[in-house]
Amino acid sequence: MPNLLTYYQDIKSVCLNYIEKYPRFTQWVLSPFLILSGAFITNGIVMLLCGYNPIEAYLSAAVITLGSFGGISETLVKGTPYLMTGLSVAIAFRCGIWNIGAEGQFLMGALAASYVGTKLVYVLPNTSWIAIPLCFIFAIFAGSIWGIVPAILKITRGVNEVISTIMLNYIAIYFVSLMIDGGPLQETSKTGPQSDPIVLWARLPDLIGTYRIHSGIIIAVILAAVITYVLFRTTYGYQLRAVGEGAAAAQAAGISIPQNTIRVFCISGALAALGGAIELMALAPRLTHNFSPGYGYTAIAVALLARLHPLLTILSALFFGALAEGSFAMESEVGISRQVTWMMQAIILLFAIGFGSISLFQKQAKK
């Protein structure tokens, strides 16, 4: 018995030693792998307890999502909003800003795009060359506003951005409801709580035939690449990361923290809002109550699983897209309710946060 503690310490020191030796492998390969396998196993146990066969369920999900071009297309389509909101969260977290407001920013982007796509387009020439960029610009503007408010509150009043962004999510959710349920954006027939479909020339073109795969995906991937470049190759990105990794050192070096806070909040809000606009312009032509099934919150798991790296966020978002698509398969083939997938997302988030402590361990060992 008394040796148990010693064993634990020995195992711990062996693990730490290993982590120290291969930091890159641990960070980019081992820890995502452990996060995912931990989540899959935990979720499998839950399925077992509910009387389902987890292996059968996982297999059918894999076949549906990856087994056909249609499945792959759906995975890409479902992954796109995760990618946009994931990028939004990743860049904010990189700067040490805990923006939980991607959900609200996503909705505000969709709202702005739907305003342009259902109202403003009629007073403009009927061409995609004007309508689509205008939708994007309005969405970016709306998202930035939704980002600047918590930034200003934080800088001037010291309000914690976690609280202010969550509150702004609620405001956005109810604001959208207000607009489409009796408000100016409600459909002209006034039958249901939804907007008119946006005009055809404001929609993003599909890519391949009858599949839903659309050009918004390409925009999202390009943005991920651009953000990677900005973060790691430009002075803006460098200073933004410096503020996130060592605010005191950055400040002492003359880097302005308020300036970076506002900047990153704008970018982060704009990315999530663009995600909302893309979703509206490519898929759902109407803005509805349940336009977002919590993309902005799941985005936190997406970004953390990708270790806040914009390029890895692509993979992580695709994984969450596959998970969403796979949940349909599990429901139709094995009869497992979709709630299992939502649970899975939360379990992944917990594992991702838990494994964050590996890097914490490393820091402790240094001392």
Place this chain on the structure above:
Amino acid sequence: METDNILQLQNVTKKFGDLLAVDNIHFEIKSSEIHAILGENGAGKSTLMNLIYGLYQPTSGNISISGIPTRLKSPKDAIEHGIGMVHQHFMLIENLTVAENIALTVSQFSSREGSTSDTTDEIMPRLSKFRFKKDEAIQITSELSHQFNLDVDPNALISTLSVGLKQRVEILKALAVDARILILDEPTAVLSPQEVTSFFSILRLLQADNRSIIFISHKMKEVLEVSDRITVLRRGKKVYQGKTGELSARELAKEMIGEEISEIERKATEATTDLVLHISGLKVKGNRNEIAVSDITFSTYRGEIVGIAGVDGNGQRELAESIMGLRTSVAGQIEILGRKPIGTKHIRQCGVGYIPEDRRSTGVISTFSIAENLMLNTSQIDEISKWGIIDQRLKYEHSSSLIAAYDIRPPIADAAASTLSGGNQQKIVLAREISPQPELLIAVNPTRGLDISAAQYVHLNLLAQRTLKKSVLLISTELDEVLQLSDRLYVMSKGKLIEATNYRDDIETLGLFMTGESDTVA
């Protein structure tokens, strides 16, 4: 086995991965001796003490207490075996009173086997683990402080106590659970010269009470003054053990670093009258909204090092931060080369370099690479980038030239700063702040936590700035450092600045200045 060895370490080794932190050490503490442990940073002092205090378990080897081999699994275990530790950073609860802090510690330990002290046998049952008896706690505290002549008010809140008094409470805490062996980790680092003297008399009293003391320090003078025996550690190995007085300070230093070091000389230079920094009537508030710097006026000139000595927490940090624009002042003016810049960025553009007190959080960004840390200053990153895009070639040219010039090890531009030793991290800061040859360099405790050779390197760099006819403001808690380097000398105490250039050789008076006992010349 000799019975007067109260603590004995045999062949004790501790490995962290491939690193031998403590390498096959034999070591014993006799009862009622003051045993000093000398060593540079990273020599293994802390690891050794943590082994004795049960925080670490040895990889191999034995620890015996009073001749009985013992396995210390936790600090609680160690305390139950009569080992107490006073950490460098106090482990006290600030918003509780002295008596409450002591009661908290005592109530963790109901009784102890083989306790030899009558006091403790009486104390322990008097405090319950479950119910707090306030009167009893106050009674116990005053009895203890009376018995050991450690005067402190049991009802005082810890947050209202001075550092010296907090240290007394820490010692009382250890005595309340009857520590026979007291480990004191750099206890004098936070004390003024006067406080050190009274601290030493406390140590002698404890010694007379048949307790043993392990005294960890890097200050040779104090070790020679107070200890009975000295052990010197170097790179995890015991390189010397002997009676105090056998070796001179110089010989001990040689044992510590393994080579002889030459004293650096400060050549006399002519004072100039070119004003660089002029501060008048400066008032700055601290983190708790208290007045941390009150009405300070002074100037620095080209070609001189102005030293500000003082005990930690007397406003030095706030003064430096307000000069750097990191903290807003309540009143007063700061002029740099005749200008009044606003904001850190502009202050730096006027030619100010800054070596901050806290290297780990303010000096470097530990997750950033060496190259990234070397371009942190806004003016430096502008130099190596075009249109906001960092030129990768210039970035590596910049870093490799600095890595070579300042001998940063390992010389790998992409290595994370966290993988570097404290000395090498400080070299990053030096390279970044000194290489642009700032008109004014503000250095706060620039050698804290560095070993002797690294500290000397820092000193040479500061003196080089002086030779270049630049101005240096050295703010340090190491009196020796300030005395050695500065042309003009101030003491900072309770937010006030006292001109002390004329008292360089009068440590007694400087000590009085530092404690704030005297701010005028007697």
